[in-house]
Amino acid sequence: MLLDILAPLPGIEIIERTSSTLRVQQVVQLSLAPAFLLAGIGAVMNVMTNRLIWVANKIERILNAGEEGDVDALRAELPALEMRRIHAQRAVMFSTASALAISVVIVLLFVSAFVTTPLGTLVAATWVISMGLLVAGLGSFLRETRTAARRNRERMRERRNAANSLGD
Numbered sequence: 001m002l003l004d005i006l007a008p009l010p011g012i013e014i015i016e017r018t019s020s021t022l023r024v025q026q027v028v029q030l031s032l033a034p035a036f037l038l039a040g041i042g043a044v045m046n047v048m049t050n051r052l053i054w055v056a057n058k059i060e061r062i063l064n065a066g067e068e069g070d071v072d073a074l075r076a077e078l079p080a081l082e083m084r085r086i087h088a089q090r091a092v093m094f095s096t097a098s099a100l101a102i103s104v105v106i107v108l109l110f111v112s113a114f115v116t117t118p119l120g121t122l123v124a125a126t127w128v129i130s131m132g133l134l135v136a137g138l139g140s141f142l143r144e145t146r147t148a149a150r151r152n153r154e155r156m157r158e159r160r161n162a163a164n165s166l167g168d
Helices: 002-006 012-018 021-063 071-075 078-112 120-167
Strands: none
Touching (some): 021 120
16 A cells, blocks of 8 residues: 555655565575675785785884894895785785675675666676686785795705805
8 A cells, every 4th residue: 555655756666676575585695605705805815914014014124124133134035025015915905806896796786686777797797807806816815925935945045055054
C-alpha cells in the first residue's frame, strides 16, 4: 500500500529493486571475498610499511653520522638501502592502489543491486586491475627482500675476507 502511494516519486524504483532481503544478502556474500582480501592486503602492507620505515630510519642515521665510528663503511650501505627504500615504497604504493581498487569493486557490487545498468564488465575489469596492482606490489616487496638478502650475503663475505686476511 505505502509503495503504491510513493511509486510516482523519483527514486522509489530503487527501493523496489532492493527491497528483496535475498538480493541484498547475495550482494553482501559477493562482497565478502574482496573484503577479506582487503584485510589480507592491509596485513601485508603493515609489514611493508614497517620495513620501509626501518630502511628510511637507517638511511637517516647514516646520513647524520658524525665522525664516530667508521663513517665510510656506513655510507657504503647507502646504495643498497636506497634501492630497498625504492622497492618498499613501490610495494606500499601498489598495494594501496590495489586496496583502493578492491574497495571500488565492493562499491560496484552494492551499486549493481540498485541500478538496472549491468556492471559486471566494470566489476570484472576493476578486479583484474586490483589483482595486477597487488601482483606489482608483491613483486616490489619481493625485490626489496631480495636486495636485503643480497646485501647481507655481501656483508658476510666481506667479513669473512677481512677475518681471513687478518689470520694470514
